[in-house]
Amino acid sequence: MGEEGTEGTVHLLCLAASSGVPLFCRSSRGGAPARQQLPFSVIGSLNGVHMFGQNLEVQLSSARTEDTTVVLLVGLEELTNIRNVERLKKELRASYRLVDSFLGDSERIGDLTQCVDCVVPPEVSLLQEALSGFAEAAGTAFGSLVASGRVVAATESWWRLGTPEAVLLPWLVGSLPPQAARDYPVYLPHGSPTVPHRLLTLTLLPGVELCLLCGPRPPLSQLDPQLLDRWWQPVLDPLRTCVPLGPRALPAGFPLHVDVLGLLLLHLELKRCLFTVEPSGDQEPSPEQRRRLLRSFYSLVTATHFPPEPGTPEDKVEDAAQRAQVPRACYLVSGPEEPGTGWRLVALQLGPRRLLLLVSAQSPTHGLRSLATHTLHALTPLL
Numbered sequence: 001m002g003e004e005g006t007e008g009t010v011h012l013l014c015l016a017a018s019s020g021v022p023l024f025c026r027s028s029r030g031g032a033p034a035r036q037q038l039p040f041s042v043i044g045s046l047n048g049v050h051m052f053g054q055n056l057e058v059q060l061s062s063a064r065t066e067d068t069t070v071v072l073l074v075g076l077e078e079l080t081n082i083r084n085v086e087r088l089k090k091e092l093r094a095s096y097r098l099v100d101s102f103l104g105d106s107e108r109i110g111d112l113t114q115c116v117d118c119v120v121p122p123e124v125s126l127l128q129e130a131l132s133g134f135a136e137a138a139g140t141a142f143g144s145l146v147a148s149g150r151v152v153a154a155t156e157s158w159w160r161l162g163t164p165e166a167v168l169l170p171w172l173v174g175s176l177p178p179q180a181a182r183d184y185p186v187y188l189p190h191g192s193p194t195v196p197h198r199l200l201t202l203t204l205l206p207g208v209e210l211c212l213l214c215g216p217r218p219p220l221s222q223l224d225p226q227l228l229d230r231w232w233q234p235v236l237d238p239l240r241t242c243v244p245l246g247p248r249a250l251p252a253g254f255p256l257h258v259d260v261l262g263l264l265l266l267h268l269e270l271k272r273c274l275f276t277v278e279p280s281g282d283q284e285p286s287p288e289q290r291r292r293l294l295r296s297f298y299s300l301v302t303a304t305h306f307p308p309e310p311g312t313p314e315d316k317v318e319d320a321a322q323r324a325q326v327p328r329a330c331y332l333v334s335g336p337e338e339p340g341t342g343w344r345l346v347a348l349q350l351g352p353r354r355l356l357l358l359v360s361a362q363s364p365t366h367g368l369r370s371l372a373t374h375t376l377h378a379l380t381p382l383l
Contacts, residue, residue, distance in 0.1 A: 010103055012071075014092070016082055023085070024092050028103035098168075101175040105288055107247050108149055108174070108275065110167040112295055115266050115273040117150040117170065119245040120382045122252075123238040128153045134231040135212060138223060142213035145204075148246025149174015151272075158213070162190045163271060173201055173209055183220045186213075204232055208242045247287075249276040255378060257371055261343070262290040262358035264298060265376075267383050269352040274383055283360060285343065294358055297332060297345045301356070305330050306349055331368045335361075348372040353380065 009029040015022055082088055108117040121127060127145055131153050135143030141157035151170050159166070165188045172186070180203050185196040200212040200220055210232075212223075232239065241251070250256075256263075262277035277290035285293070305327050328349050335342025344359040346368040355376045359368065 012099060012103060016085065016088075021085055023089055024096070024099075026096065026099050026103060028100065097175045097177075098172050101171065105291065107291070108171065109264060109273065109291075109295060109298070110171060112298060113264075113266060113273050114163050114167060115268075115271045116166050118272050118274055118383065119147055119150045119152055119242070119249045120251055120274065121152055121238060121241050121245060123235075123241070124153055126235050126238050127242075130231045130235045131155065131210075134210070134227070137227060137231070138212055138214075139218050140212050140214040144170065144211045145242070146170045146173050146209050146211055147242045148207050150246060150249070152208070152242050152245070159270075161188070161213075164189055165191060166271065169199065169211070169213070172199070173211060178206070179203065181220060181223075202228065204228075205239055205243055207246060208239060247276065248278040249274045250278075250382070257375065259360045259363040259371065260357055260375065261285075261360055262294050263375065263379075264294050264356040265379050265383055266354045267352055268354060270383075272383055274379070277358070290358055293334065293343065293345065294356060297347070297358075298356055300332070301330060301347045305347070306354060329369050329372065331365065333365065344368055346372045348376055350376060353383070355379065 009027055012026045013022060014024050102111055110117045131143050131145050132155055135141065135155050141155060142161070144154035144158045145152040149170050161169070168189075169186070172184075176182070176184075179201070182199070182201040184199040184201070186199045187193055187196050198214050198216075200214065200223065202210045202223060204210055244252075256279050260279050261283060262279065263274070265274040267273070275294075277287045277294070307326065329347065331344060331346040333342045333344055341361055343361055344363055344365060345356070346359060347354065347356045348369065349355075350373075353376060355372055357368075357372055357375060359371065363371065
């Protein structure tokens with residue numbers, strides 16, 4: 001249930017598919033977790049509508065009024081065969097932080113793009129080499145280095161994880177409270193929806209965590225300090241450069257035009273993205289507004305101008321003629337199209353890359369495509 005306005009409250013209600021019994025309700029107000037919950041009468045009404053529709057073999061997916069939206073979410077298939085509702089409710093508490101992070105005002109955007117949020121350190125090759133060596137020594141092919149919930153480097157097997165696993169795992173790490181080490185059971189929605197894997201995390205520096213996805217082995221105790229020192233002590237300085245990269249995403253001193261207030265770069269084939277609203281941080285609008293503008297603009301251009309790329313070779317052949325007419329650039333002015341008024345939003349797609357820019361009001365509209373093209377060429381070696 002979402003109330004209109006930027007300070008409105010959003011409620012996420014999870015019901016058991018078989019009985020309609022509420023399993024949990026999480027709320028967010030103004031982008032922050034809220035204690036406000038749906039009244040019992042509303043939950044009871046939703047349960048009644050669910051049961052009535054189920055008896056008629058009708059599935060209720062959403063209900064709308066003039067100022068609210070109600071969405072009913074059904075759990076995974078194995079959660080529909082519930083043996084003990086109260087026990088399931090307790091087990092679901094472990095997911096509250098992750099759920100709340102999706103309801104809140106996040107600095108990441110993978111929830112919307114379904115691409116992995118990444119950052120680019122200055123010396124990524126050294127960190128990649130250390131990560132690959134450490135993962136091999138630990139006995140797993142799945143390893144990643146994560147800064148504030150964004151991937152710095154990952155092994156080839158980690159990158160081959162499908163969606164949504166590749167997006168959810170670093171997001172989960174970023175949503176958890178700081179901890180020196182973790183041994184966390186996780187289910188992979190596509191790869192292993194019924195048997196949990198182990199997600200091992202080790203904090204190398206504040207905000208920078210080493211993540212390993214593995215089976216019963218190795219035990220967490222096997223990852224001793226000597227093994228960590230062997231692989232990570234030589235790259236301590238490159239590791240330090242990752243600490244501020246969470247919200248910034250780009251290396252310090254990366255050349256961006258002074259008018260660029262925020263950007264989103266997506267590699268549609270690799271399913272990775274760079275997202276930042278840090279450039280020119282002292283100007284209006286605020287970082288929160290910049291994120292909202294870029295997220296809304298992404299939704300608009302994806303739905304209107306840049307349809308999803310065809311998946312199979314047959315699709316590509318059939319759609320070749322239509323894709324030749326698809327626009328490769330568009331822009332939007334959030335206000336009067338006059339110099340010095342209204343922020344500019346521009347999108348450009350070249351090959352597998354799509355770039356969205358939030359540009360200051362001083363930037364002339366006739367130069368937006370040139371600015372976007374120059375920025376995309378500068379960012380291409382990074383992603």
